[in-house]
Amino acid sequence: MPPEQRRTQEQRRATTRAALLAAAAELVVESGVRAVTLARVGERAGYSRGIVTHNFGSKQALLDALAKSSQSGFVPGVVTMSPGLERLLALVEGYVAELGRDSVASRAFLLLWAEAATAAELSASFRERDEAFRADLRDDVAAGIADGTIRADIDPQDVAVAVLGQLRGIGMQRLLDPDAVDTERVGRACAQQWRQALTVMSGIDPG
Template identity: 75%
Template sequence: MPAAPERRTQEQRRTTTTAAVLSAAAELVVESGVPAVTLARVGERAGYSRGIVTHHFGSKQALLEALAKASQGGFVPGVAECAPGLDRLVRLIKGYLTELGRDGVRGRAFLVLWAEAATAAGLAGTFRERDESFRAELRADVEAGVRDGTIRADVVPREVAVAVLGQLRGIGLQRLLDPAAVETRGLGPAVADQWRRALSAG
């Protein structure tokens, strides 16, 4: 007699539901834009009711905030395990552009939301926080590189962080608008090498 299937815990069911809802929301953001996203449409796309979406997230605003955080977290595999410094910074830049080339739905949704945040007060705070977190990560790499002598001492970490983030987001938006015009396979290594040469103390 076959064994009965193992029952999932409440936490496992919640995790599965959350992932499905966030994936559905990302698809709708990319396909139709932020204004077209409703809790009912997200629930329908995910295979649940609007009530389930409301129960898990409470509001469209909270859902979009959760999507922004989930889409950006761990975007570049392996970087979190690297020690801060020039090598990590270069790997992050190259990896970010490589991931853009994969055209993942969540990555594209993040860029749509980020652009929308410029004029949507409800999203602005979330994306200011996400961008500042990214800049802080970049600053830490530059500061570590200055300390260990691999990055020039005259480099200003805050300025590098703003410039790198601006470049990566700008390339991402260009690819979102016209994928054929932005081929990231060769661009990632090239941009990473430019930053290595611009910052290197040696």
């Protein structure tokens, strides 16, 4: 098969997969996770159930993929930064700012994340996603300690748990009451609070 044709097929598969994930996110936001079925996702996206099954195999695999895709690259530009204090602060401020865009994918992720506390079919996937997020946060704190920009007495795991809890909590508040959360202002405030918490008391200028 010629390379150009093969690339075209790959692009078609990627387009189909993206459309199915977008349809699943819409259904989660509109009616909740229990309303998501392979048939309804296919219908919403304009495909057959067979196409959905071919791409994901099961509802759980579809929801796993949705959770992963909706958070991948959520904060633009952070992935290109070196681990450390500044990347951590950029992530905090950028994450909260992105919540203000109220995208269907981010709203679906938060709804699924909340549902994962009581839904066994979601819990394993979201534990994995949260641990991956905490690992990135731990890397930032450890790098900051190593280069002297973060206090040496800080525990990376404690910070990772606290930051993740803060971001998810702000997201849920925004989901429930959008007018109560000015994401631009809150994002800046959170970043400044973390800068002070991680640097003050050691003689480091918090900037």
